[in-house]
Amino acid sequence: MSGRTGGRPELVIFDCDGVLIDSEPISLARLTENLQRIGVPIDLATVARRFTGTSMTSIMAHIATDYGVPTPEGFVDAVRADTLRAFDAELQAIADVAAVLETMPDRRCVASSSDPQRLRHALTLTGLLRHFDGHVFSATMVSRGKPFPDLFLYAAAQMGVAPEACVVIEDSVPGVAAARAAGIPALGFCGGGHWSHDRAGADLLAAGAVRVFDEFADLPHLLGTWDRVSR
Template identity: 80%
Template sequence: MEAGMGGSGRPGTRPDLVIFDCDGVLIDSEPISLVRLTDNLNRIGVPIDLDTVARRFTGTSMTSIMAHIAADYGVTAPAGFADEVRADTLRAFEAELTAIAGVAEVLGTLPDRRCVASSSDPARLSHALTLTGLLPLFGGHVFSASMVKRGKPFPDLFLYAAERMGADPGACLVIEDSVPGVRAARAAGMRVFGFSGGGHWRHDPAAADLLGAGAALVFDEFRRLPELIAA
């Protein structure tokens, strides 16, 4: 499935930098993470189900999630809650985590400069990318929302990544799987492709959701990325 029309950092040219989200783009972690988050929220008294968590919080930092939980449900997380969720999720990763099909092959041949910019914390990012064998493919260029003041859907993380990589935001291409991530990329002045091949996208409006947020196109097979960048 593909929707929208092509182009890269600037339409008709290759991007100076390709910025990849991690969860749901490089690794098929979102189904695992969302289940663990839902169970832990239920544990502290938040009456929320998996579908609601997936719809509202996919691609969102833990800081933003807990702010929404406090505002909408009146539940303040106990001390150490975020660390407990993180540890629980990492244990599940050890047993279940896989890379998105085709990622290693594509990154092994893609000529463009690249980095990762994710809402996940640095420890989780490093652990997940190491488990799936993808970390060496980014040469240490991995950036977390914990490095900036505001997470997605604000543009701070993408702008920070571009600055650290010495790239003009207008010449960057972002690969994102979530509405907050697409909105963050567009707010940063970057072109963005939506990816809907992760296990958490189980509903038909995936393309409409990402296109509506500002993605130039949506694709669901990672192996198609080189041809889409070249278009």
């Protein structure tokens, strides 16, 4: 397994929702409406605060514990289908993502809480799938999702890179916490449509991000000056 050989990270691990694609406003709204449909007394602000960046398995475990509402049969599949339909109508890539990925020389992969079908659908829909050469990893591939480190450690191992030679790009507190638990430094991205940028920056820094940024076009500079950024 390779380690860092120079100033830049050996591998850039991207979260997907809220980092590559501006999906969180769509998916959080669909999740909220579907939870309300099965009798969960929850609003969009609470769903966004508690569940952004969290896998559906973890979300439904919290719903059962905190609200006493068990997951109805077929509910998770129904939410996924509803979200994919909304993606078809509304989903866009984060501004400048395609241009940055086109030119950045770094090895990269995706490690997301979303299921593989949703990941492939969203990345294909936005034209971004080709930039990852099949290196797309889902929380369904590991025992525990974010904020546990399992997914990022799995992605690094699959790519043959030591955790300390990677950097994670994350937009959520659970994601930054997972990176930190994995021993991987994280850059916090707060340019997605679901966050107040000021609040997001403070929350991501408090979770352990080494730096935050809200314009994706700034990423090449951050990676190119990584020795200074990561201190």
